[in-house]
Amino acid sequence: MMQGLSTAPLLPTMPSLTSAKLNKIPMPHSPDQPAKATAARPAAAWARDLGELLKLRLTTLVLITTMAGFYLGKTAATPGLLALAALLGTGLVAGGAAALNQLLEIRADARMRRTRERPLPGGRMDERDALFIGTLCSGSGLVLLALTCNLLSALLAALTLALYIGLYTPLKRISSLNTLVGAIPGAIPPVIGYAAASQRLDLFAAVLFALLFLWQMPHFLAIAWLYRDDYAAGGFRMLTLHDASGHSTGVKSALYALLLFPACLLPALCGLAGWTATSACLLATAAYAWTAISMARHPSPRSAKTLFLASLAYLPVILLALVLDKALD
Structure with missing residues (x-):
């Protein structure tokens, strides 16, 4: 009795899924691998990710210690605008160091629950962009300190950057003493502020x-x-x-x-x-x-x-x- 009933109106023809179309279907990324950066996103979302890349909360703490060091080192002859230059230069170096650190640890961050949703392992920012931002911020901060404050403060900031990126970051995978080493660059920012204001170390x-x-x-x-x-x-x-x-x-x-x-x-x-x-x-x-x-x-x-x-x-x-x-x- 049912042989003459057509199924065409009830089951519309499904489009075939070619391999090319299958490749376009987003797949969840492995927890061991960072996701690929996505396409253009709203400016507000990108700004939030930039703030996370530069670790603005940690950088704010760095600026507080830098400002305290500057005030403790200043004299009556120290120009007030010098404090702004010291803060901006140190903040740029700190933010750049944070970006470069996350770039180097992108695969490790992808395996950790507390960091896997950061912009890089979460696939919301391209690695080349992070490299550019980190290098630009760090370099411009060092130049600003050297030209507006003094060479001593710039050298201290360069030492901080070198220890943080060149020693502390790779040491985290090698030795448990990394915390002691990492505390050294973390303790230098108030000294940068002090040197920027007083032009000496004492x-x-x-x-x-x-x-x-x-x-x-x-x-x-x-x-x-x-x-x-x-x-x-x-x-x-x-x-x-x-x-x-x-x-x-x-x-x-x-x-x-x-x-x-x-x-x-x-x-x-x-x-x-x-x-x-x-x-x-x-x-x-x-x-x-x-x-x-x-x-x-x-x-x-x-x-x-x-x-x-x-x-x-x-x-x-x-x-x-x-x-x-x-x-x-």
Whole structure:
């Protein structure tokens, strides 16, 4: 009875899928490989990706420390506009370094949950564009510092860039000491600001470097422990890689935090800062060290996050104390 019923109106003819058309169907990229950059995108989306490529939040922290160093190094004869040049030059170098770092780590970032959606591994930005942006920012920042501030500040910025890209970045895959090495370029920005304003390096510049270096260690150890599995997936050899309990990470963090006490005392003992500012720094250091000791005693994700948050509060407090000490002197 059904043989004479045509199926044409019910089942329209489907177009054949040739191999050429199949190639145009977007396929999910492997977690081990970065996705290919997509076509033109809205300007707002591209700007957001540019900000992420340049790590604007981290660069902002770099600028805060640079500005503090500049103020502590300036004299009555230091031109006010010089601060703007120092900030712009240092910020460009920092942003360029961040872009070049992500370019070198694109495949590792593609394997890590916290970084796989960055512009490069996420396929939203072309590698050649990242190379151009990173090189342009870094190069123009160095030139700006050399021409408007002084050669010393430009050389310090160049040293920061070389250590960060040439040593720290490849060392992350080779040695767990990469965190110690990475803390060196991270501690130089306030020294760049200080040198731009004072045109010299002295004991106060060394104190600023020591404070930033020691502050970074508990800060980054807390991050590395919280994301140790992610770093392992990316092939990075972190100090926290084999510390499942978190006790060793807490002990190391506490030791570096305790070393901040003599670093904070040094400016007052050498007549570089008053005792009011020094007392504020010591109180802040006591609170910071306590969070690190707490992690050593009771290691957990919660205590590690508390240490991380304490590190974010600590740095502005001590820098503000030193700046106010000079402003009110």
